Amino acid sequence: MTAPENGxxxxxxxxxxxxxxxxxxxxxxxxxxxxxxxxxxxxxxxSFDNPxxxxxxxxxAFAVDAGRMVMTTDGFVISPLFFxxxxxxxxxxxxxxxxxxxxxxxxxxxxxxxxxxEGFPLGDLRAIVQSMAAAARDAGVPVVTGDTKVVEKGKGDxxxxxxxxxxxxxxxxxxxxxxxxxxxxxxxxxxxxDHGVAVMSKRENLTFxxxxxxxxxxxxxxxxxLVAAVPDVHVLRDPTRxxxxxxxxEIALQSGVGMTVRERDIPVKAAVNGACExxxxxxxxxxxxxxxxxxxAAADAEPLLAALRGHPxxxxxxxxxxxxxxxxxxxxxxxxxxxxxxxxxxxxxQLPRIC
Amino acid sequence: MKYIEEFRDGRLGxxxxxxxxxxxxxxxxxxxxxxxxGHTHAIFRYGVLDLLPANVRMVHGPxxxxxxxxxxxLNMAIHLAREDGVILxxxxxxxxxxxxxxxxxxxxxxDGADVRMVYSSLDAIRIAEDNPDRQVVxxxxxxxxxxxxxxxxxxxxxxxxxTNFSVFCNHVLTPAALVGILxxxxxxxxxxxSLDGFVGPxxxxxxxxxxxxxxxxxxxxxxxxISGFEPLDVMQSILMLVRQLNEGRCExxxxxxxxxxxxxxxxxxxxxxxxxxxxxxxxxxxxxxMPDSALKLRETFAxxxxxxxxxxxxxxxxDHKACECADVLRGVKRPTDCKVFxxxxxxxxxxxxxxxxxxxxxxxxxxxxxxxxxxxTA
Numbered sequence: 001m002t003a004p005e006n007g008x009x010x011x012x013x014x015x016x017x018x019x020x021x022x023x024x025x026x027x028x029x030x031x032x033x034x035x036x037x038x039x040x041x042x043x044x045x046x047s048f049d050n051p052x053x054x055x056x057x058x059x060x061a062f063a064v065d066a067g068r069m070v071m072t073t074d075g076f077v078i079s080p081l082f083f084x085x086x087x088x089x090x091x092x093x094x095x096x097x098x099x100x101x102x103x104x105x106x107x108x109x110x111x112x113x114x115x116x117x118e119g120f121p122l123g124d125l126r127a128i129v130q131s132m133a134a135a136a137r138d139a140g141v142p143v144v145t146g147d148t149k150v151v152e153k154g155k156g157d158x159x160x161x162x163x164x165x166x167x168x169x170x171x172x173x174x175x176x177x178x179x180x181x182x183x184x185x186x187x188x189x190x191x192x193x194d195h196g197v198a199v200m201s202k203r204e205n206l207t208f209x210x211x212x213x214x215x216x217x218x219x220x221x222x223x224x225x226l227v228a229a230v231p232d233v234h235v236l237r238d239p240t241r242x243x244x245x246x247x248x249x250e251i252a253l254q255s256g257v258g259m260t261v262r263e264r265d266i267p268v269k270a271a272v273n274g275a276c277e278x279x280x281x282x283x284x285x286x287x288x289x290x291x292x293x294x295x296x297a298a299a300d301a302e303p304l305l306a307a308l309r310g311h312p313x314x315x316x317x318x319x320x321x322x323x324x325x326x327x328x329x330x331x332x333x334x335x336x337x338x339x340x341x342x343x344x345x346x347x348x349x350q351l352p353r354i355c
Numbered sequence: 356m357k358y359i360e361e362f363r364d365g366r367l368g369x370x371x372x373x374x375x376x377x378x379x380x381x382x383x384x385x386x387x388x389x390x391x392x393g394h395t396h397a398i399f400r401y402g403v404l405d406l407l408p409a410n411v412r413m414v415h416g417p418x419x420x421x422x423x424x425x426x427x428x429l430n431m432a433i434h435l436a437r438e439d440g441v442i443l444x445x446x447x448x449x450x451x452x453x454x455x456x457x458x459x460x461x462x463x464x465x466d467g468a469d470v471r472m473v474y475s476s477l478d479a480i481r482i483a484e485d486n487p488d489r490q491v492v493x494x495x496x497x498x499x500x501x502x503x504x505x506x507x508x509x510x511x512x513x514x515x516x517x518t519n520f521s522v523f524c525n526h527v528l529t530p531a532a533l534v535g536i537l538x539x540x541x542x543x544x545x546x547x548x549s550l551d552g553f554v555g556p557x558x559x560x561x562x563x564x565x566x567x568x569x570x571x572x573x574x575x576x577x578x579x580x581i582s583g584f585e586p587l588d589v590m591q592s593i594l595m596l597v598r599q600l601n602e603g604r605c606e607x608x609x610x611x612x613x614x615x616x617x618x619x620x621x622x623x624x625x626x627x628x629x630x631x632x633x634x635x636x637x638x639x640x641x642x643x644x645m646p647d648s649a650l651k652l653r654e655t656f657a658x659x660x661x662x663x664x665x666x667x668x669x670x671x672x673x674d675h676k677a678c679e680c681a682d683v684l685r686g687v688k689r690p691t692d693c694k695v696f697x698x699x700x701x702x703x704x705x706x707x708x709x710x711x712x713x714x715x716x717x718x719x720x721x722x723x724x725x726x727x728x729x730x731x732t733a
Contacts, residue, residue, distance in 0.1 A: 277359055330726045337368040337586045339402015341723040347702030
């Protein structure tokens, strides 16, 4: 695939540059006029800096590889916008890259849509866009097209971002939530609950001190290593909203199986455990943004674990349980105490707006 | 944080399980009520039942603040929340409890009422300070554990001269609930509900002390072991009860010595006494109207009493016809005996309060333990 030549759009003469120190977004920034063109040029184009965007079309054109493609889209409405270990910008890139990667795919392009509330500080917007651009650059996946809308004050909450991603799946790789089979091993790539606790710690009404950072990260490199080692991985999922518990229950239902996991084998940081204890939360239900759950044939479990642990984002990976035959599709857990309980679907909401 | 894993240790759990298996007399059945929802939650969340001998049966008690609040009081709170200019502050568990006429605080909020979830009574004070032109009402519920914080909030409001803050007081008293259970016809007839002893409250006892339970062995011949909320606490307390019963002893023992004393927290007791007085009578879900079983604000704090300020009419409303929370709260029925358990009534669509709170017996059973019945019938 070749990128288009940069057309080098002409600069508008005489315009004062955007005031990122004191300026705020107003309705003109979304109106389609000069102010919008200036915002796109001085912020979005400059930050994302790629030849597709520089062509200033309402779409990006690119060649495609032969084979299967995947496509996904995700809206990000997190509060607060900046949290320990990340912000809505990096999260919007990582979240969508991870959804592409969970098909076993290599992500190729991203698109981004912004809904910005009137009055939002331009400096904060720049910080978010630059963080997003850095995340995309680190991942090697360009944001090739986008959209900006401004809504009246009170009709939004700072900024909402929607990202769309496409990617290419290698031949012979087809993980899917309906492919878990009795006897399969269940693995996680690292500690559970970091993101949700990091975000909670910065809530306006709930501030507490914690050293926990969000685990927000792009997982396609880890997935590439994983599918190279075990192409026939049956299931890949990132346990975001609802945490590990939600993902295991969804897969159990979609595959028509049950599951048994061992509490003592599920990695949870001591600080996350402590925060959850104080807040009355269960780390198994708390969101992650840089972890995956994998299921594979028992014989593939050790090679898959080795592949995960061989990558910097999978150092704490563990085999946590087994897929079982169960007409009720229960996810059961052997507790550290030595008893058994269900890990149920989440009822109601445990945490509001964490992604 | 230290001392989380330590009280959930599998090796110590196995030791206690072995001791229980050894000490429990195979010739009899032990019917033990865990009073608190916190104990019920721990029993199911950590799978404690798997470590108990089959002849040690746990009966779930009424110690769940959300569960025992009757619908009438909840609807009074919903009515308050819908008043113009009111911000109602509530502990999160109350949001989803179904009231009469399809009402709930969650629904009121969706309709535009300003209902805020708080973690502490002092959050409500802060909200009152931040909104001087609004009336901020704290929906106070709970046993003696949550009562001193409400007292602090009231005293803080007086000290700060906050005229827009008030409390809708629904605080209830643990010993009264124990009497209610022990005096209930199902326990009195000696057949319907067998009760050999109590796993006694943890945090409540930190406030009121173990002496508050001494009437239980003295007047009703039932031993009490005050127990922490961690699974090893609960198992140790069950073992202590089994040993009392085996040895023919009947007394109040304290397993939770790291927190609870005989006298309790005098400072908290004085604070409660300064701010509250007992009501002549209060309606409980499950236990009915009981004398001297709840608290109201003293005359000196009447200005801050939401029932006075908003002239709230007292309402009594029957539970949903199909709901058997009342029997579950008295230990007469187990959650799975209820006809709507797991069908019409689930944590997503609760009909009764016991299915809402994480301390409710039905919610704990449904969320953590319902595989047991499926295994039994499979």
